[in-house]
Amino acid sequence: MSTSGRGLHGRVLETLGPAITAGEYPPGSVLRTDELAQRFDVSRSVMREAVRVLESMHLVESRRRVGVTVRPKAEWNVYDPQVIRWRLAGADRPHQLRSLTVLRSAIEPVAAGLAAKHATAEQCAELTECALGMVANSKGHRLEGYLFHDIAFHRVILNASGNEMFARLGDVVAEVLTGRTRHEVMFEDPDPAAVTLHVRLAEAIRAGDAGHAEALTREIAEGALHELDILAP
Amino acid sequence: MSTSGRGLHGRVLETLGPAITAGEYPPGSVLRTDELAQRFDVSRSVMREAVRVLESMHLVESRRRVGVTVRPKAEWNVYDPQVIRWRLAGADRPHQLRSLTVLRSAIEPVAAGLAAKHATAEQCAELTECALGMVANSKGHRLEGYLFHDIAFHRVILNASGNEMFARLGDVVAEVLTGRTRHEVMFEDPDPAAVTLHVRLAEAIRAGDAGHAEALTREIAEGALHELDILAP
DNA sequence: GCCGAGAAAAAGTCAGACTTATTTGGCACA
DNA sequence: TGTGCCAAATAAGTCTGACTTTTTCTCGGC
Incomplete structure (x- = not known):
């Protein structure tokens, strides 16, 4: 049924993806990989992979010395089946x-x-x-x-x-x-x-x-x- | 102009993405992360991030004990702007x-x-x-x-x-x-x-x-x- | 008030060791 | 001969810690 959930990074995406697409983090919000890794109790490598996926969906942008910033809704890859599923599950x-x-x-x-x-x-x-x-x-x-x-x-x-x-x-x-x-x-x-x-x-x-x-x-x-x-x- | 290219994993994607979308690796082809990492002269962490991105585009599927297999064209996320760009640049x-x-x-x-x-x-x-x-x-x-x-x-x-x-x-x-x-x-x-x-x-x-x-x-x-x-x- | 040097912060990169799931193949048994 | 189970091999998955690089902020001098 659901595509992700395979591997630890998928588990992370299953909660972080819906949270972002639901607007829980307003555009411009800054997340830090280390902090996220701690919060989800995974290693930084796993967290980085999750962030890369979010980045490829244009949900976030990762910049040095700044962190992982949430992009405005208008830039999201709204045709990505995963994004569609997350949004359909949300508010x-x-x-x-x-x-x-x-x-x-x-x-x-x-x-x-x-x-x-x-x-x-x-x-x-x-x-x-x-x-x-x-x-x-x-x-x-x-x-x-x-x-x-x-x-x-x-x-x-x-x-x-x-x-x-x-x-x-x-x-x-x-x-x-x-x-x-x-x-x-x-x-x-x-x-x-x-x-x-x-x-x-x-x-x-x-x-x-x-x-x-x-x-x-x-x-x-x-x-x-x-x-x-x-x-x- | 082009979205990726930021970071090493982006550099890898810039050659691997077009290669896959161009059909250079027929569906079912198996790649190994270690081998790819050697070929592109990057660490496995970087290679893994690149593979994760390709996976989120449904271009490949990564399975344990098997490797990274190329998916059939019919399953690709053809609305992904990156995929569109790669294909428009190809054959x-x-x-x-x-x-x-x-x-x-x-x-x-x-x-x-x-x-x-x-x-x-x-x-x-x-x-x-x-x-x-x-x-x-x-x-x-x-x-x-x-x-x-x-x-x-x-x-x-x-x-x-x-x-x-x-x-x-x-x-x-x-x-x-x-x-x-x-x-x-x-x-x-x-x-x-x-x-x-x-x-x-x-x-x-x-x-x-x-x-x-x-x-x-x-x-x-x-x-x-x-x-x-x-x-x- | 402006500018440049340096410090700080966070992502990026790498290497190596270890874990886990899956497949394969061989061996025993029916 | 066929079937089913166990063990070994394999490649991805995970974790850790050290190091690099880029970008931004700050502070001091002008």
Whole structure:
């Protein structure tokens, strides 16, 4: 499930990363490696490795004679899956969820259009299978089953788009959908209209109708954005 | 200009990163920290820090008793600015440039639509200024001046969208535009139609016309994609 | 008030010893 | 012949302590 946690430095990151992304240390805050090493009861080497990772995510900057300073939020590598996970686990989870949903609304329609052109027969079959799975789990509070097929559905489209940048957003979409199901809305069965849209989208892609696929995905995205507006207008 | 290079481990990354992203070590290749440390003539601590950074980019995976194995390309953090820079400097630069341009074509229209709603008066003024700068440098092989204003123009829109995920793509757009001007096409003056579109886009955003702004940006994106097709159909 | 030398502070680097997890391979036993 | 277990080998992981380097602050002289 979670990527890090392997090794001592991973253990440190698991608490330091979320703390920084949660804004616990305001931008400009200065940390010292030695002090951190003591606090986490690890050697300086381990601490240095952790700091290097944070630095590569642009969360902090390490300078001689100064220490490890926290960078302003605007400079963070917000596309780093680890950073996304930390932020989704923290206080500004709603804000982050909205940002990511807007991102999805921009990416997925274009990806679906490309998928209609490039999807292999196998991918089309998989897509139909996912859509059927969504239908089968759309009634009777079978949210986990629905979520599973929903994630797979969107992942197949992103992969089928043939664009590696799109494909790598599969994990992000998975996080957003999971978060929505488990923590935010969706206490009852999913919107039947959304289910129908997914079925029709699978069909449009199978038929190679790029324009239709793009339009249908825009409708799905509209629905997702609307859901957020209901929750936090 | 380049982010890394600070410290010994940065020096190591500057040659190891590009080598890996260039596919010099095929996925599954095994490296050993000790051997690398010898090769780069640095201590193991420094080498370990470099490996940690590569690991956080999902370029490699470090496992006990096995070594540092190169991950398949599909798992790389392709949104990491450092990784993007390394790949743009390498052999699959054209492929990467195409992926990023398609990404732009998905993001920027939506960002422009949001910018029309959220842009401050100051941002609108800046946008108009950039558009004028583009016009002023559109004739007479003043490519550098044109590029400068083009980058600033798109960066303002992404920032004005109010979405942090969009805003952080400013650097990516800058890389793409720079790459296009300096290495790929554009030996002569920029397409006059594109210049006009930028001017009209600035006006649409100032007027708060989201639909028009989105449509105009789509036209600009179409142009950029078309340019690539001319070069490598 | 300004400037330069020196002190101080913190990260950076290195070397070496030790620990731990994982894999491999051989040996015994079924 | 196949299977399962134990022991050895291996490479990453960890810790410690000493040393270097860079940058900033301070203090004294002008």
